Amino acid sequence: METLVFIGQNLDVIAERxxxxxxxxxxAIGLAILTGVPIGILITLNARAASIVLYxxxxxxxxPSIALFGLMIPILSLIGQGVGYLPAVIAVxxxxxxxxIRNTYTAISNVDPALREAARGLGMTPSQRLRRVEIPLAxxxxMAGVRIAVVMNIGITAIAAYIGAGGxxxxxxxxxxxxxxRQLITGALFVSLLAIVSDYFLMWLQRRLTPASSSSRAAGPSELG
Structure with missing residues (x-):
């Protein structure tokens, strides 16, 4: 009951955090998508590079998350950003x-070879096959990889409070x-709720982005984690 009273009295602070x-x-996830997806696609061209990157x-x-956040402090202190928002984003x-990267690599690698051959038969270039066939099927x-990353890092980001990043x-x-x-339970409760809501939202988005022909093969975090 005391925790509920605390939550009711601090809704504005909870919203801000x-x-x-x-x-x-x-x-962090947006930047990870912009970097990880191209890397995952590129390493499909070279098995050795794929092994190194994934390793x-x-x-x-x-x-450990607390160690990685701590490592950001001396490195980013060189540019005056040792604590706060930037090191938290980089760590996440x-x-x-x-x-x-792993899910992108797996998805592109497992595209049905017959579909690639059909695309070649239609005269598509490698870049056209990638854009029109392979990426839509992947x-x-x-998206399952993105869901895993989001849910996992919502929990990890709670540690960012120790380097002054808030949250x-x-x-x-x-x-x-x-x-x-009261504060401990409030923080844990809202981190958990945020992870659940985010996962359901991304699951809905995943279904919207999944081509109808491959919707039955769509996998979630529980399947690929």
Whole structure:
């Protein structure tokens, strides 16, 4: 009951922290899509490059989040951005690479060869095949990677409060430091709700973007995680 009273009294602060949280994750995921999808497509051309890129991305995702956020401090201090928004975005961007690159690589690699041959028979160039055939068919799996990255990083971004980036993690950090279960529960609750809402929204978007012929093959985080 005390937690509900606390939430009711701090709705404006919760809304502000939620916007900060969404901003960090949204910008980082947007940049991860802009970089990860092209990388995933390019490494389909070379198996050795694919192994190296996926291995490096896998190593990054194994670094404890608090350690990665901490590593950003001395590096970005060189440009006066050691704490706050920028290091948080960069860390979340790095964590987002593996699911997006891996799912893009898998999706493009597994396009039915018969469809590629049909596209060649129609006189399409490699770039036209990629735009008109391969990418549309890959969208369900790519979107599944985006969903994994978003849900995972909504939780990880809570740690960004420790480097002054704000977000819902502020409630968790203050709840721990002040031994205040109201703030701790509030932060955990709204981080969880944000992850659930985001996942359902992206699932709806995934279905909208999935070509009708491949909708039955669309996979979610639970299938590809």
């Amino acid at each position: 939620t916007v900060q949280h969404v901003s960090i994750v949204g910008v 490096v991305a896998a190593i990054i995702i194994t670094i 961007l790095l964590y987002s690479q593996l699911p997006i 969208i369900p799996v790519v 819902l993690g502020v409630f968790i950090a203050r709840g721990i430091s002040q031994s205040d279960p």
